[in-house]
Amino acid sequence: MTQVMDRPVRTTPRVRGAAERSARRRALLEWVAVHALGVAAALFFALPFVFVFLTSLMSDSQALSRDLVPHTWEWGNYRSVLHTPGFLTWWRNTLVYAGLGTVLTVASSLPVAYALAKFRFRGRNLSLMLVISMMMLPPQVVVIPMYLFWAKQLDLSGTLWPLIVPMAFGDAFSIFLLRQFLMTIPNEYVDAAKVDGCGDLRTLLRVILPMAKPGIAAVALFQFFYAWNDYFGPQIYASENPGAWTLSYGLESFKGAHHTDWNLTMAATVLVMAPVIVVFFFAQKAFVEGVTLTGVKG
Amino acid sequence: MVVTLGSRRRRAALRTAAFMSPWLIGFAVFFAYPLLSTVYFSFMHYDGFRPPSWSGGKNWVYVFAHYPLFWPALRNTLWLVLVMVTLRVLFGLGVGLLITKIKTGAGVFRTLFYLPYLAPPVAATMSFAFLLNPGTGPVDSLLEKAGLPAPGWFNDPAWAKPALTLLALWGIGDLMVIFMAALLDVPAEQYEAAELDGASPWQRFRYVTLPNISPIVMFAVVTGVIQTMQYYTQPLIAGKVASGVIQGAGTQFEPGYPDKSTLTLPQLVYNLGFQRFDYGSACVVALVLFALSMAFTALLMRRRGGLIQAGD
Numbered sequence: 001m002t003q004v005m006d007r008p009v010r011t012t013p014r015v016r017g018a019a020e021r022s023a024r025r026r027a028l029l030e031w032v033a034v035h036a037l038g039v040a041a042a043l044f045f046a047l048p049f050v051f052v053f054l055t056s057l058m059s060d061s062q063a064l065s066r067d068l069v070p071h072t073w074e075w076g077n078y079r080s081v082l083h084t085p086g087f088l089t090w091w092r093n094t095l096v097y098a099g100l101g102t103v104l105t106v107a108s109s110l111p112v113a114y115a116l117a118k119f120r121f122r123g124r125n126l127s128l129m130l131v132i133s134m135m136m137l138p139p140q141v142v143v144i145p146m147y148l149f150w151a152k153q154l155d156l157s158g159t160l161w162p163l164i165v166p167m168a169f170g171d172a173f174s175i176f177l178l179r180q181f182l183m184t185i186p187n188e189y190v191d192a193a194k195v196d197g198c199g200d201l202r203t204l205l206r207v208i209l210p211m212a213k214p215g216i217a218a219v220a221l222f223q224f225f226y227a228w229n230d231y232f233g234p235q236i237y238a239s240e241n242p243g244a245w246t247l248s249y250g251l252e253s254f255k256g257a258h259h260t261d262w263n264l265t266m267a268a269t270v271l272v273m274a275p276v277i278v279v280f281f282f283a284q285k286a287f288v289e290g291v292t293l294t295g296v297k298g
Numbered sequence: 299m300v301v302t303l304g305s306r307r308r309r310a311a312l313r314t315a316a317f318m319s320p321w322l323i324g325f326a327v328f329f330a331y332p333l334l335s336t337v338y339f340s341f342m343h344y345d346g347f348r349p350p351s352w353s354g355g356k357n358w359v360y361v362f363a364h365y366p367l368f369w370p371a372l373r374n375t376l377w378l379v380l381v382m383v384t385l386r387v388l389f390g391l392g393v394g395l396l397i398t399k400i401k402t403g404a405g406v407f408r409t410l411f412y413l414p415y416l417a418p419p420v421a422a423t424m425s426f427a428f429l430l431n432p433g434t435g436p437v438d439s440l441l442e443k444a445g446l447p448a449p450g451w452f453n454d455p456a457w458a459k460p461a462l463t464l465l466a467l468w469g470i471g472d473l474m475v476i477f478m479a480a481l482l483d484v485p486a487e488q489y490e491a492a493e494l495d496g497a498s499p500w501q502r503f504r505y506v507t508l509p510n511i512s513p514i515v516m517f518a519v520v521t522g523v524i525q526t527m528q529y530y531t532q533p534l535i536a537g538k539v540a541s542g543v544i545q546g547a548g549t550q551f552e553p554g555y556p557d558k559s560t561l562t563l564p565q566l567v568y569n570l571g572f573q574r575f576d577y578g579s580a581c582v583v584a585l586v587l588f589a590l591s592m593a594f595t596a597l598l599m600r601r602r603g604g605l606i607q608a609g610d
Binding site: 030031034035037038041042044046048049051052055063064066068108109111112114115116119121129131132133136137138139140141142143146148149152169170175200225228229232235236247249251252255256262266269272276277 | 310313317318321323324325327328329331332333335339346396397400401407409410413417419420425428434436439468524527528530535538539564568571577581585588591594595598
């Protein structure tokens with residue numbers, strides 16, 4: 001079939017008209033095929049959200065049926081979830097973990113990334129390879145000694161501090177992503193700042209920082225999402241104290257407590273997903289740039 | 299003021315050390331020390347209450363020969379590497395290709411395709427546990443209406459990993475963006491030249507697109523394998539929710555429901571360390587995890603043809 005269409009274009013006027021028509025027809029067919037596939041894929045990606053949202057608005061009894069669309073729209077489900085004891089505390093804890101963690105990560109990772117990108121020193125490549133190795137390491141590898149350290153020696157289990165404090169000491173993924181970004185800034189800017197008499201710190205803060213804003217935004221977003229999504233960390237350090245739970249961790253206990261109430265569970269799920277999606281819409285560009293910059297997710 | 303070469307070099311070294319210091323401390327305290335400590339504990343008997351005592355290779359023998367969850371977890375990991383990683387790379391490439399071809403409403407499609415990747419893992423897994431639940435889930439009721447068999451998904455050992463794969467394909471956004479960027483980087487002249495030579499669409503893909511993006515495909519495969527080593531939250535939550543364990547968080551739950559089909563290596567570290575209080579054996583599994591992750595990370599950083607350029 002395609003052989004006919006791909007035959008080299010001939011030059012007699014009459015046939016050229018036919019070839020143009022067939023090319024136009026082919027383009028139209030391709031447009032239809034591509035967009036039909038696009039719509040099918042869009043349904044696959046969107047329908048789970050739709051079903052979850054619709055179920056979150058069903059009455060208790062209807063949520064147990066096989067109905068897809070609510071008979072009555074129970075917006076009160078969301079009020080019930082927000083009034084569940086603990087839910088607002090989990091929100092606050094998540095914001096502290098994600099917010100404080102993000103600030104600390106950026107502040108501690110930027111100078112390291114700058115040194116790796118712009119300084120010349122012995123052991124630079126080795127350091128970078130170690131950073132990449134740490135980035136690829138599952139957190140479970142070192143969790144036993146880390147837990148013993150935080151819980152037995154510092155008596156900090158039941159809090160989120162064992163998760164927040166390490167972020168003040170550089171995060172491998174953030175260092176790597178920022179380093180990749182800083183590599184794209186020409187060295188001439190650094191040299192010019194030197195000539196103008198700027199010290200290294202001033203160069204970083206006054207010259208590099210403003211140019212590195214997109215990279216910093218991407219790192220901050222990834223780190224925020226990481227903390228928001230983290231389940232393993234709170235499970236290890238906070239599980240014994242519901243007052244220290246985060247949303248991702250508490251959500252699962254919510255399901256346990258509301259065993260069969262899929263409507264309430266789905267409402268809680270929507271409330272955990274929504275902020276992430278709202279943040280994404282405000283910062284879409286930075287986020288997508290970050291993904292392409294490293295090719296690695298957080 | 300005369301600055302000698304030696305003092306200038308010392309100043310440069312000091313400056314480097316100062317800028318690198320957060321990470322140097324972090325590396326020592328949160329990586330090197332606990333890693334060595336993990337090795338140490340893997341040879342100790344330690345339950346967290348009585349002081350650790352030397353146990354030689356007992357933990358190692360226990361994990362490899364007697365711990366009933368180790369081999370199922372390793373087999374699951376292999377399954378996930380072969381099926382889930384492969385399908386994710388193919389699907390990611392397919393969706394990436396599709397998005398570069400879409401002309402009308404491209405922005406809307408792109409956002410829609412990307413969004414599921416952002417859904418927090420716990421929330422996404424709970425959503426799928428609901429969507430796929432055999433009793434009231436919309437997917438099975440739609441399948442039944444269409445006269446198709448309705449699988450037990452997360453409740454059936456044969457279907458639990460395919461259900462997780464479906465969840466992983468839903469969150470394809472990261473790979474889609476990477477492939478999209480790579481596809482747009484393929485020089486347009488090469489396509490034009492191929493078209494002039496009369497290459498069919500398949501030939502153009504095979505001889506122009508694929509060679510250009512093969513490093514990215516390789517990158518996606520290797521990082522996919524590394525992520526599979528870390529695969530924790532989704533299989534754990536899926537198993538917990540499907541098993542109907544009441545009170546979820548904090549309660550004892552033997553991982554891997556149904557019938558060990560969702561076990562992965564990181565879950566074993568939690569099971570051994572924090573449920574069975576056998577820290578020594580937990581460290582053995584942790585070291586297996588470490589060895590596997592590092593082997594694949596080395597692939598990423600190979601000097602020649604390495605996927606991440608560490609050098610200048």
